Amino acid sequence: MQDWQWGKDGDQVEQKVVEIVDRIKKQKAPKKFFPIFILLIVLFWAANSSYYEVDTEETGVILRFGQFTGFAEPGLHFKLPFGIDRIYLVQTGRVLKEEFGFRTVQAGVRSTYSKRGLEEESLTLTGDLNVSDIEWIVQFQIVDPYKYLFRIKDQVGTIRDISEAVVRRVVGNSNVSDVLTTERAVLATSIEKDLQVTLNEYDIGVRIVTVKFQDVNPPDPVKEAFNEVNEAEQQKESLIFQAREQYNREVPKSKGVARSTILEAEGYAVERLNRAEGESTRFTALLTEYRKAPEVTRRRLHLETLEEVLPRLEEIYVMDQQGAGALPILPLRRDSKGGVPQ
DSSP: OOBOSGGGOHHHHHHHHHHHHHHHHHTTOOGGGHHHHHHHHHHHHHHHTSEEEEOTTOEEEEEETTEEEEEEOSEEEEOOTTTTEEEEEEOOSSOEEEEESOEEEEOSTTOEEEOTTOHHHHEEEOTTSOEEEEEEEEEEEESOHHHHHHSOSOHHHHHHHHHHHHHHHHHHTSOHHHHHTTOHHHHHHHHHHHHHHHHHHHTOSEEEEEEEEEEEEOOGGGHHHHHHHHHHHHHHHHHHHHHHHHHHHHHHHHHHHHHHHHHHHHHHHHHHHHHHHHHHHHHHHHHHHHHHOHHHHHHHHHHHHHHHHGGGOSOOOEEOTTOOOEEOOOOOOBOTTTOSBO
Protein backbone atom coordinates (compact mmCIF):
# COMPACT_ATOMS: atom_id res chain seq x y z
CA MET A 1 0.00 0.00 0.00
CA GLN A 2 1.60 3.26 -1.16
CA ASP A 3 0.71 6.92 -1.73
CA TRP A 4 1.87 7.71 -5.28
CA GLN A 5 3.27 11.25 -5.55
CA TRP A 6 6.39 12.39 -7.36
CA GLY A 7 9.09 9.95 -6.33
CA LYS A 8 6.25 8.01 -4.62
CA ASP A 9 6.45 10.43 -1.72
CA GLY A 10 5.14 14.03 -1.53
CA ASP A 11 7.68 14.85 1.17
CA GLN A 12 10.54 14.12 -1.24
CA VAL A 13 9.15 16.63 -3.74
CA GLU A 14 8.82 19.29 -1.09
CA GLN A 15 12.35 18.61 0.11
CA LYS A 16 13.68 18.94 -3.47
CA VAL A 17 11.94 22.28 -3.90
CA VAL A 18 13.44 23.60 -0.65
CA GLU A 19 16.92 22.46 -1.71
CA ILE A 20 16.66 24.20 -5.12
CA VAL A 21 15.40 27.44 -3.58
CA ASP A 22 18.22 27.44 -1.02
CA ARG A 23 20.73 26.82 -3.80
CA ILE A 24 19.37 29.78 -5.82
CA LYS A 25 19.58 32.04 -2.76
CA LYS A 26 23.19 31.03 -2.07
CA GLN A 27 24.21 31.74 -5.67
CA LYS A 28 22.58 35.21 -5.41
CA ALA A 29 20.73 34.97 -8.72
CA PRO A 30 18.90 38.05 -9.96
CA LYS A 31 15.57 38.48 -8.21
CA LYS A 32 13.72 38.85 -11.50
CA PHE A 33 14.55 35.20 -12.37
CA PHE A 34 13.40 33.86 -9.02
CA PRO A 35 9.67 33.65 -9.88
CA ILE A 36 10.55 31.92 -13.14
CA PHE A 37 12.53 29.25 -11.29
CA ILE A 38 9.70 28.77 -8.84
CA LEU A 39 7.19 28.44 -11.70
CA LEU A 40 9.35 25.91 -13.52
CA ILE A 41 9.74 23.87 -10.36
CA VAL A 42 6.00 23.92 -9.73
CA LEU A 43 5.26 22.88 -13.32
CA PHE A 44 7.81 20.08 -13.13
CA TRP A 45 6.34 18.89 -9.85
CA ALA A 46 2.81 18.97 -11.26
CA ALA A 47 3.84 17.03 -14.37
CA ASN A 48 5.56 14.31 -12.37
CA SER A 49 2.86 13.98 -9.70
CA SER A 50 -0.15 13.82 -12.04
CA TYR A 51 0.09 10.14 -12.98
CA TYR A 52 0.40 6.85 -11.16
CA GLU A 53 0.53 3.14 -11.99
CA VAL A 54 -1.54 0.27 -10.57
CA ASP A 55 -0.07 -3.24 -10.87
CA THR A 56 -2.05 -6.26 -12.03
CA GLU A 57 -2.60 -7.63 -8.51
CA GLU A 58 -3.53 -4.25 -7.02
CA THR A 59 -6.52 -1.94 -6.78
CA GLY A 60 -6.12 1.80 -6.27
CA VAL A 61 -8.25 3.65 -3.73
CA ILE A 62 -8.70 7.29 -4.78
CA LEU A 63 -9.17 10.04 -2.20
CA ARG A 64 -9.85 13.60 -3.37
CA PHE A 65 -9.50 16.21 -0.66
CA GLY A 66 -9.63 13.30 1.78
CA GLN A 67 -12.94 11.99 0.48
CA PHE A 68 -13.29 8.60 -1.20
CA THR A 69 -14.17 8.95 -4.90
CA GLY A 70 -13.64 5.49 -6.41
CA PHE A 71 -11.29 2.69 -7.34
CA ALA A 72 -8.55 2.50 -9.96
CA GLU A 73 -8.05 -0.66 -12.01
CA PRO A 74 -4.60 -1.95 -13.06
CA GLY A 75 -2.81 0.30 -15.53
CA LEU A 76 -1.50 3.87 -15.87
CA HIS A 77 -3.82 6.63 -14.61
CA PHE A 78 -3.86 10.42 -14.20
CA LYS A 79 -4.70 12.31 -11.02
CA LEU A 80 -4.91 15.85 -9.78
CA PRO A 81 -1.48 17.01 -8.55
CA PHE A 82 -0.36 18.93 -5.45
CA GLY A 83 -1.86 16.33 -3.11
CA ILE A 84 -5.44 16.92 -4.24
CA ASP A 85 -5.76 13.25 -5.21
CA ARG A 86 -4.11 10.64 -3.06
CA ILE A 87 -3.85 7.04 -4.25
CA TYR A 88 -3.54 4.04 -1.94
CA LEU A 89 -2.62 0.73 -3.56
CA VAL A 90 -4.05 -2.47 -2.04
CA GLN A 91 -3.16 -6.02 -3.09
CA THR A 92 -6.62 -7.35 -3.90
CA GLY A 93 -5.52 -9.90 -6.51
CA ARG A 94 -3.27 -11.89 -4.20
CA VAL A 95 -4.09 -14.39 -1.47
CA LEU A 96 -2.34 -13.21 1.69
CA LYS A 97 -1.14 -15.56 4.40
CA GLU A 98 -0.56 -15.28 8.13
CA GLU A 99 1.39 -17.93 10.03
CA PHE A 100 0.79 -18.87 13.66
CA GLY A 101 3.16 -20.84 15.87
CA PHE A 102 5.94 -20.76 13.28
CA ARG A 103 7.51 -18.50 10.67
CA THR A 104 8.84 -19.32 7.23
CA VAL A 105 12.55 -18.57 7.19
CA GLN A 106 13.18 -19.48 3.57
CA ALA A 107 10.50 -20.49 1.06
CA GLY A 108 11.24 -22.88 -1.77
CA VAL A 109 11.15 -26.53 -2.71
CA ARG A 110 12.39 -27.34 0.78
CA SER A 111 11.11 -24.52 2.91
CA THR A 112 12.66 -23.94 6.31
CA TYR A 113 10.68 -22.86 9.34
CA SER A 114 11.42 -21.51 12.78
CA LYS A 115 9.47 -21.82 16.08
CA ARG A 116 11.86 -19.86 18.26
CA GLY A 117 10.05 -17.56 20.67
CA LEU A 118 6.57 -18.50 19.37
CA GLU A 119 5.48 -20.86 22.13
CA GLU A 120 2.76 -18.49 23.33
CA GLU A 121 1.12 -18.64 19.90
CA SER A 122 1.28 -22.41 19.44
CA LEU A 123 0.49 -23.81 22.90
CA THR A 124 -3.28 -24.21 23.25
CA LEU A 125 -5.40 -25.72 26.02
CA THR A 126 -8.00 -28.32 24.96
CA GLY A 127 -11.39 -29.03 26.50
CA ASP A 128 -10.09 -31.93 28.63
CA LEU A 129 -7.34 -29.72 30.12
CA ASN A 130 -4.51 -31.03 27.95
CA VAL A 131 -1.97 -28.85 26.15
CA SER A 132 -1.38 -29.19 22.41
CA ASP A 133 1.23 -27.53 20.22
CA ILE A 134 -0.65 -26.24 17.16
CA GLU A 135 0.78 -24.56 14.07
CA TRP A 136 -1.72 -23.17 11.58
CA ILE A 137 -2.05 -20.73 8.71
CA VAL A 138 -4.84 -18.36 7.70
CA GLN A 139 -5.16 -17.36 4.06
CA PHE A 140 -7.34 -14.39 3.24
CA GLN A 141 -8.11 -12.03 0.38
CA ILE A 142 -9.06 -8.34 0.38
CA VAL A 143 -12.42 -7.95 -1.35
CA ASP A 144 -13.14 -4.32 -0.43
CA PRO A 145 -9.94 -2.22 -0.34
CA TYR A 146 -11.68 0.92 0.97
CA LYS A 147 -13.06 -0.89 4.04
CA TYR A 148 -9.74 -2.63 4.52
CA LEU A 149 -7.89 0.71 4.62
CA PHE A 150 -10.22 2.93 6.59
CA ARG A 151 -12.58 0.80 8.69
CA ILE A 152 -9.83 -0.38 11.01
CA LYS A 153 -6.35 0.83 11.83
CA ASP A 154 -4.22 -2.31 12.23
CA GLN A 155 -5.69 -4.71 9.68
CA VAL A 156 -3.18 -7.57 9.93
CA GLY A 157 -2.94 -7.33 13.70
CA THR A 158 -6.72 -7.48 14.01
CA ILE A 159 -6.95 -10.54 11.76
CA ARG A 160 -4.24 -12.27 13.78
CA ASP A 161 -5.87 -11.48 17.12
CA ILE A 162 -9.27 -12.71 15.96
CA SER A 163 -7.72 -15.85 14.47
CA GLU A 164 -5.96 -16.72 17.71
CA ALA A 165 -9.14 -16.14 19.72
CA VAL A 166 -11.26 -18.33 17.43
CA VAL A 167 -8.69 -21.14 17.32
CA ARG A 168 -8.33 -21.21 21.09
CA ARG A 169 -12.11 -21.22 21.53
CA VAL A 170 -12.72 -24.06 19.06
CA VAL A 171 -9.80 -26.15 20.32
CA GLY A 172 -10.83 -25.41 23.89
CA ASN A 173 -14.20 -27.03 23.19
CA SER A 174 -12.62 -30.23 21.80
CA ASN A 175 -10.80 -33.20 23.27
CA VAL A 176 -7.08 -33.57 22.78
CA SER A 177 -7.56 -36.88 20.92
CA ASP A 178 -9.80 -35.15 18.37
CA VAL A 179 -7.28 -32.36 17.88
CA LEU A 180 -4.31 -34.69 17.46
CA THR A 181 -5.89 -37.46 15.39
CA THR A 182 -9.07 -37.62 13.34
CA GLU A 183 -10.93 -34.32 13.70
CA ARG A 184 -8.35 -31.83 12.38
CA ALA A 185 -10.19 -31.13 9.13
CA VAL A 186 -13.52 -30.68 10.93
CA LEU A 187 -11.98 -28.27 13.44
CA ALA A 188 -10.26 -26.28 10.67
CA THR A 189 -13.59 -25.92 8.82
CA SER A 190 -15.31 -24.76 12.00
CA ILE A 191 -12.55 -22.21 12.67
CA GLU A 192 -12.81 -20.90 9.11
CA LYS A 193 -16.58 -20.34 9.41
CA ASP A 194 -16.38 -18.67 12.83
CA LEU A 195 -13.49 -16.46 11.73
CA GLN A 196 -15.40 -15.28 8.66
CA VAL A 197 -18.49 -14.48 10.74
CA THR A 198 -16.43 -12.40 13.18
CA LEU A 199 -14.65 -10.49 10.39
CA ASN A 200 -18.00 -9.80 8.74
CA GLU A 201 -19.12 -8.17 11.98
CA TYR A 202 -16.05 -5.94 11.87
CA ASP A 203 -16.89 -5.17 8.19
CA ILE A 204 -13.28 -4.71 7.05
CA GLY A 205 -13.71 -6.18 3.55
CA VAL A 206 -11.76 -9.42 4.05
CA ARG A 207 -12.70 -12.91 2.85
CA ILE A 208 -11.15 -15.98 4.47
CA VAL A 209 -9.88 -18.37 1.83
CA THR A 210 -8.83 -21.25 4.06
CA VAL A 211 -7.67 -22.17 7.55
CA LYS A 212 -5.25 -25.09 7.65
CA PHE A 213 -3.39 -26.83 10.44
CA GLN A 214 0.29 -26.92 9.50
CA ASP A 215 1.25 -29.29 12.30
CA VAL A 216 -0.38 -30.47 15.52
CA ASN A 217 1.74 -32.14 18.17
CA PRO A 218 1.65 -32.72 21.89
CA PRO A 219 4.23 -30.88 23.99
CA ASP A 220 7.69 -32.43 24.00
CA PRO A 221 7.52 -33.99 27.53
CA VAL A 222 4.47 -36.11 26.60
CA LYS A 223 5.01 -36.45 22.84
CA GLU A 224 6.00 -40.13 22.99
CA ALA A 225 2.86 -41.15 24.88
CA PHE A 226 0.62 -39.19 22.52
CA ASN A 227 2.33 -40.75 19.50
CA GLU A 228 1.47 -44.18 20.88
CA VAL A 229 -2.15 -43.08 21.25
CA ASN A 230 -2.10 -41.80 17.68
CA GLU A 231 -0.74 -45.11 16.40
CA ALA A 232 -3.45 -46.96 18.31
CA GLU A 233 -6.12 -44.74 16.76
CA GLN A 234 -4.72 -45.36 13.30
CA GLN A 235 -4.65 -49.11 13.94
CA LYS A 236 -8.26 -48.93 15.11
CA GLU A 237 -9.28 -47.11 11.94
CA SER A 238 -7.42 -49.71 9.86
CA LEU A 239 -9.21 -52.59 11.59
CA ILE A 240 -12.56 -50.85 11.13
CA PHE A 241 -11.80 -50.41 7.45
CA GLN A 242 -10.89 -54.10 7.10
CA ALA A 243 -14.09 -55.13 8.89
CA ARG A 244 -16.17 -52.94 6.61
CA GLU A 245 -14.42 -54.39 3.58
CA GLN A 246 -15.16 -57.94 4.72
CA TYR A 247 -18.74 -56.93 5.54
CA ASN A 248 -19.21 -55.49 2.06
CA ARG A 249 -17.84 -58.70 0.58
CA GLU A 250 -19.65 -61.31 2.71
CA VAL A 251 -23.05 -59.74 3.22
CA PRO A 252 -23.93 -59.41 -0.50
CA LYS A 253 -22.69 -62.98 -1.02
CA SER A 254 -24.89 -64.26 1.82
CA LYS A 255 -27.84 -62.31 0.49
CA GLY A 256 -27.30 -63.89 -2.93
CA VAL A 257 -27.18 -67.40 -1.45
CA ALA A 258 -30.29 -66.71 0.61
CA ARG A 259 -32.12 -65.39 -2.42
CA SER A 260 -31.11 -68.45 -4.44
CA THR A 261 -32.33 -70.79 -1.68
CA ILE A 262 -35.62 -68.93 -1.46
CA LEU A 263 -36.11 -69.16 -5.22
CA GLU A 264 -35.36 -72.92 -5.15
CA ALA A 265 -37.82 -73.41 -2.30
CA GLU A 266 -40.47 -71.42 -4.10
CA GLY A 267 -39.88 -73.47 -7.27
CA TYR A 268 -40.12 -76.72 -5.30
CA ALA A 269 -43.32 -75.53 -3.65
CA VAL A 270 -44.85 -74.69 -7.02
CA GLU A 271 -43.80 -78.09 -8.37
CA ARG A 272 -45.30 -79.99 -5.44
CA LEU A 273 -48.46 -77.93 -5.60
CA ASN A 274 -48.88 -78.61 -9.31
CA ARG A 275 -48.20 -82.31 -8.76
CA ALA A 276 -50.73 -82.45 -5.94
CA GLU A 277 -53.31 -80.69 -8.07
CA GLY A 278 -52.61 -83.14 -10.91
CA GLU A 279 -52.98 -86.14 -8.59
CA SER A 280 -56.18 -84.69 -7.20
CA THR A 281 -57.58 -84.16 -10.69
CA ARG A 282 -56.56 -87.71 -11.68
CA PHE A 283 -58.17 -89.21 -8.57
CA THR A 284 -61.39 -87.27 -9.18
CA ALA A 285 -61.52 -88.49 -12.78
CA LEU A 286 -60.84 -92.09 -11.66
CA LEU A 287 -63.56 -91.87 -9.04
CA THR A 288 -66.00 -90.70 -11.66
CA GLU A 289 -65.15 -93.70 -13.88
CA TYR A 290 -65.33 -96.09 -10.91
CA ARG A 291 -68.84 -94.95 -10.10
CA LYS A 292 -69.87 -95.62 -13.67
CA ALA A 293 -68.31 -99.15 -13.92
CA PRO A 294 -66.90 -100.40 -10.63
CA GLU A 295 -65.83 -103.88 -11.80
CA VAL A 296 -64.14 -102.75 -14.96
CA THR A 297 -62.35 -99.93 -13.21
CA ARG A 298 -61.20 -102.22 -10.43
CA ARG A 299 -59.71 -104.72 -12.92
CA ARG A 300 -58.05 -101.93 -14.88
CA LEU A 301 -56.47 -100.55 -11.72
CA HIS A 302 -55.26 -104.05 -10.81
CA LEU A 303 -53.62 -104.54 -14.21
CA GLU A 304 -52.03 -101.10 -14.22
CA THR A 305 -50.59 -101.74 -10.78
CA LEU A 306 -49.10 -105.03 -11.95
CA GLU A 307 -47.59 -103.34 -14.99
CA GLU A 308 -45.91 -100.87 -12.67
CA VAL A 309 -44.79 -103.30 -9.97
CA LEU A 310 -43.73 -106.45 -11.85
CA PRO A 311 -40.82 -104.87 -13.77
CA ARG A 312 -39.17 -104.03 -10.48
CA LEU A 313 -39.12 -107.66 -9.22
CA GLU A 314 -36.05 -109.88 -9.56
CA GLU A 315 -37.99 -113.19 -9.71
CA ILE A 316 -41.66 -114.00 -10.40
CA TYR A 317 -43.56 -117.04 -9.11
CA VAL A 318 -47.08 -117.98 -10.25
CA MET A 319 -48.93 -120.26 -7.80
CA ASP A 320 -51.64 -122.78 -8.69
CA GLN A 321 -55.00 -122.05 -7.22
CA GLN A 322 -55.14 -125.47 -5.53
CA GLY A 323 -51.58 -124.95 -4.21
CA ALA A 324 -50.21 -127.92 -6.13
CA GLY A 325 -46.92 -126.31 -6.95
CA ALA A 326 -45.09 -123.39 -8.44
CA LEU A 327 -45.38 -122.77 -12.14
CA PRO A 328 -41.91 -122.27 -13.61
CA ILE A 329 -41.46 -119.32 -15.92
CA LEU A 330 -38.63 -118.97 -18.37
CA PRO A 331 -35.94 -116.49 -17.20
CA LEU A 332 -36.43 -114.13 -20.09
CA ARG A 333 -34.94 -111.14 -18.27
CA ARG A 334 -31.61 -109.69 -19.32
CA ASP A 335 -28.77 -109.41 -16.92
CA SER A 336 -28.24 -105.82 -15.88
CA LYS A 337 -24.49 -106.16 -16.40
CA GLY A 338 -24.00 -108.32 -19.47
CA GLY A 339 -27.28 -107.65 -21.25
CA VAL A 340 -27.74 -111.33 -22.34
CA PRO A 341 -30.72 -113.57 -21.54
CA GLN A 342 -30.29 -115.74 -18.53
